[in-house]
Amino acid sequence: MTNCIENNNFIETAKCVDCKTCEEVCTIFQVMGKYSPWEKVQVAKEILNNHLKPENWETVFFCNKCEACAEFCPEHLDLSKIIDESRRLIVQKWGIQYPRQEMVIKNIFNTGNPFGREERRFNWITNYPKESKILLHLGCMMTFNLRNMGKSLINVLNKLKIDYTISDDEFCCGYFIYNTGDHDSAQKIIEKNKSYFSKYNKIITACAGCYTFIKQNYGLEIPIKHVIEVIDEKLNSEDIDISKLKDKEIIFHDSCHLTRPHGIIKPPREVLKRLGFKLKEFERNENKGICCGADGGMRIINPEFSKEIGKFRLQDAKNKAEILLTLCPFCMQNFQDCNESYGIDITIGNIFKELENILR
Template sequence: MKFEKLVEDEAFICAQCNFCRVCPAFKHEDWESASPRGRIYLIKSLIRGEIKPEDLDEEIIQDFFKCTTCGECEVVCQTEIPLIDVWEKARASLVKEGFILPAHKRIGEAAKKTGCPYGEDRSRDWWLDFEVSEKAEVAYFAGCTATFRTVEIAKNTVEFLKKAGIDFTYAKNDEICCGSPLLRTGQREIAYEFFKKNYEEWKRRGVKKIVTSCSGCYRTIKRDYPEIAKELGYEWDFEVYHVSQLIHELIKSGELRLEKLNKTVTYHDPCHLGRHMKVYEEPREVLKALGADIVEMENNREEASCCGAGGGVKAQFKELAMKMGIDRISEAEKTGAELIVSCCPFCKLHLNQAAEEKNSKLRVVDLIEIVNQLL
């Protein structure tokens, strides 16, 4: 099997130690094949020809894809292997060989058909209550989850941008999935097509700065898109912000006047915003500016526990994803907080479902919801 050079080079640096057993999937599955070390062993065996692609059975492939790509293994890796990239590129190689899980295949087919991994074919601006500029230097990228599953996040974001006096454009039905779910599940060709469409739309609208309220979209547009642009020969000259970073800047400059949030909260670091993109302090600084009493969970910042939904795990392995989500809710309950605050539509969706499954009184709210209501 032909792997990308990064995967080949990095796989053989691995010391096969035990540190990467922090993996949340391994904690629940307890099989070596579901651990980062087990995945590296499989990659090495395929590269060396010790295992042939035709020898791979369904169980081995499923275990390889039980990774949420959260990056906890990368934090503890003693040889500093960029494991997130390794997992994603290895998945792309497996998909090219025809090893794609049923739920991931459905996501890809739905995305190709509707431009949305959820398969939604209704208007993407069904929730928008007012007109926005057709062209502007700032674009709001809502993303699929905030558009079709946690619409309150999209609504609060555009209301916030209006209140803050920011002239912005929103592509409405011309917006298409950023491609994050496809990149994470190894379906890179579809993601590349989505890149082209979004890129061309931003150029048509005169966009220079992109703001998103989704951590997955932020990671994809900020980190993956410049690499894809270089690979395809596109010029990449956009600034990309998560809305929490924009709020933080406006607070520091004195441009926002906010009421106080008199609540005890704990902050959940989304994997794509935190470990993937190193955005840890800005959301916390915003909460401090609101006067919130922040109590940290035992695992926070680069050691934060994954909610369990990412990397295609929620789509294919619902029970495993739920177990991870319940773990995080249990951790939050120990803080005594009234609310869990996060900055990711997918985290909010999944953790609220986990709280309901656990019969917990805790609920998750997105930072933009709080800020918009107190502005």
């Protein structure tokens, strides 16, 4: 052991009692028949003892970090922390990275986003308040890949007269890099953004991944809210009646980042009910929900496998409703890609677009 972090996570691995309950709830294991949480614990012990077998290093990267295993684990083993530390040690001690990970890190430092897009970040948005001490951190996915989702959100915030601003100084939060195991590079991004965030009194995030990473890793002394919390609070405080739908059935997919670490479960459902939707639920929902397949760096190292995981969630949704809604851009992107690749033929939507339509 070389530091207290490694020691703490080695102690965490010792909690495992080999019951393998985790295998029943891990989507990666269900799809591939390997890389179960239990296997990851065994490999983590190899890594933390400095005896990593060459054929085993990939095991800790085939993880969505959705934390479903921890939710069902009788010992409440925090595998996400073990995965983070294992990946860090693989990079630090053995210098191993996927080529696609190296490309993403280079893109972020060169352009401020993982996609290598060089245009001005918000050249597609004009109708936003220019002066505010409350910053909306939109996130890379919505800014570059899901701009229609971003436009809907901006229109909703404006319609509800919610105080916020955005800035072209926005930079990737560093979560993409952190998931590669290169924590030193991620820390450089954190320090850069902390200086930028210091100009504001409050941060609102639109991306579930950004929300969790900033909240858990930045150590900010200002409030950090997810935008669905802000919207829900606004609708409740002013008793705005926006219910215009009649028995339109939808099924809602929870973001792993919002439910398990932070308990953000009621706000999206309250907004959907206020919209007038007839809300249906997955058998595994809320804090026990199933991952879309995109997170934990999986879309970077193996996008096809990410879609394979997402397919099972979409097929389940298709059996229950004609429309699936989410509020996470990662989930939205992966489900759209799954729908196109596998022809599941279910409508994929987001809460912000539905709210925008009703507020017109």
